[in-house]
Amino acid sequence: MTAVDTRPLDPAAATEVAEHLYANGWTDGLPALPATDETVERFLAETDRDPDAVVARHLALDRTVTVRDVAVHAIMAGCLPEYFPAVLTAWDALAADRAANGGGWQSTSGPAPLVIVNGPLRDRLDVNSGGGVLGPGFRANATIPRAIGLTVRNGFGIRPHGFEQATQGLPGRWTMGIAEAEEASPWEPFSVDGGLEAGEDAVSVMLLRTCEFVDNRHFTDPVQVLRDFADTIQRSGSWIFRHSCVGILMNPDHARVLAEAGMSKQDVRDWLVAHSGKTEAELAAVGKGLSRLPDGPFPPDHFHPVFADASPKSLPIIVAGSPNAAMSMVFRVFGEWSGRSFPVR
């Protein structure tokens, strides 16, 4: 090891390797690292899983991806070996995701997986949950989702302009990895909403279509913050089906203000579900009236709620970001997510 460390680095060889990966069409546009038998073994040593076990499947394209294959993609994405169980668990979560198992990766929507890490693993892997949580600047946050992207590209063979038909795609696609700021949250961890115990290492994944910020730092009343969230949640532009799953990446300061007003996370969900929606007339004005549905037609003042229900599956709330300014992010889930968090293994 020391002998290698004292050897001068060879930038020309590094460039040559990077260009080799580009020339083969194996990268997502950014430089990638080469996977070798030796580095794959280092990743496989981080998990008890059988290297030949199938972790990801694409039914329509008849492709299967093994633990060993995911190691290759994680290496190329720039992951450290210790990230590997989190990457594999992200695929456990995606295996339970209806959109990812359907046409999600091929969709014109070009959805981006949001990977959420809970538990002590956040510190061990140095997954950022504070300032600039959506990136860039943190290796685990950036490379774990990128490993998913390289599996989709190289493992499933879903590439832009081929099986991938994203109309415009999404800023941050393949780099949206976060940890929840559990210590700064007044509420139970997100992974508890996903069915696990607090303190358990967990990964949750959902496919996103877009994010929009809610900048509300001068409020005098917590209900003003909730109204501001509702206004962003009920936008017509992203309204395509009867109901939507819309989540909040909630700033610790917004969470604090709501908790100090006596609200649990479920109280916040209940309020937003009751207040987010549009009337038939408002939807009809943008050509999105719902009167063609089997239970239509609807009178102009009929209120259509955004959410089907007040579950964490319909309205996931994750606390993250810096409290240096009370800004949160509202995000749109592509279709629906599994509603489940997965234990890291």
Add this chain to the structure above:
Amino acid sequence: MASTIASTIIDPTVSSSVSTKKGRMPRAARAASLAGARVGLLENTKRNAADLLDGIGEALVRDLGAAELVRKTKKQFALPLTAEVVAELSESCDVVVVGVGDCGSCSAAAVADGIALERAGIPTAVICTEAFASTSQAMAELKGDPDFPYILTEHPVANLDAGQLVDRAAHLVPDVVARLTAPASASAQSAADSALSVPV
């Protein structure tokens, strides 16, 4: 030196799992006409798909002597047909029209369905929109029939009104007939060639 480096770098597109690569897919034999044929209409729930296929199917019965229409809905439009549904369609239909592939996943899946039905002996016409030519072609190549003649129609279909749908269906009929029958004469072949479609 470069080749030595390259040889130790793992190709990430080759899975360590067992390959399921199949040989070239066979296509179904065709009759010379649709007279007496049971025509399956496999609509994929996309807006206007059922109405467009209905318009085409009704013309096949009215003008070309097809015996009956067998309407079926494919609810999971992003996924390939199950073996059971392929078997059911090949029992109940003599030919099938599939559509409309007008999204990233359902266009590719429609082509996969067409190739699967052809393999089961059912002549199939697959309708996708022009916007999804590349992904339709990618699926044809993946499924072992790179020249599979899916039909491309102008995009979009989803926002056509009733009158426009009638026109579109009428426009597509000659192309659908060409896909479902054996070329009978030079004039029929030239009509098929002039239609908006991928060359066979």
